[in-house]
Amino acid sequence: MGALVSIRDVSKIYHPGENEVRALDHVTVTIDEGEYVAIIGQSGSGKSTLMNILGCLDVPTEGEYYLHGNNVGELGDDELSDIRNQEIGFIFQGFNLIANLTAFENVELPLIYRGVGKGKRRQLAETALEKVGLGNRMDHRPAEMSGGQQQRVAIARAIAQAPPIILADEPTGNLDSHSTWEIMDILEALHQDGRTVIVITHNNEIAARAKRIIQIKDGHIESDSFEKGEQTSESEE
Secondary structure (H helix, E strand, O other), X not given: OOEEEEEEEEEEEEOOOOOOEEEEEEEEEEEEOOOEEEEEOOOOOOHHHHHHHHOOOOOOOEEEEEEOOEEHHHOOHHHHHHHHHHOEEEEEOOOOOOOOOOHHHHXXXXXXXXXXXXXXXXXXXXXXXXXXXXXXXXXXXXXXOOHHHHHHHHHHHHHOOOOOEEEEEOOOOOOOHHHHHHHHHHHHHHHHOOOEEEEEEOOXXXXXXXXXXXXXXXXXXXXXXEOOOOEEOHHHO
């Protein structure tokens, strides 16, 4: 499969000048369609900044980002919003569910914003909740569900319209070990379904579930390892 995202010589600089902070420093990375990638690094490594750029939530200070061959830096706000709505399914550590809405309504809400018709919305929301094992909890509100179930609702919301990219930021950070592996099994199944799955994590065990691990440190790609043991580093390129 071809390149889906291509980050080319990207830097992200905060407070330019004497006290500048380089959250990313000349990073280059390509992710192909259908890959399952973990981006791993400790707090302050630059992994969250990289996630925000990949998700079109932020723009680089220097360098270029291509998505499906299109230069994201040349797109307007409306086009970027369309990409976030249609191309990327976001899963966050904090679930971000609306407390007074049911599981079904939480999954349905983004589809309303996207202008999906009522009948189609119901079908997509129900299918997504069934896919994450919550077909019998559609009428429950977040307070009536465990943390693992809430995260599964968040995943259903992310995948309801079948976006090609799943971008998960510390998706198990607030979960116990049993729920953690349930969520990772769901992400694995999405990958098997043909989605490109990108997981941002500081946890080595979570990263080990991916087929490729990109390690970031101090704003640099420190290593890029594939399941078969192939490995490159910036110093070797």
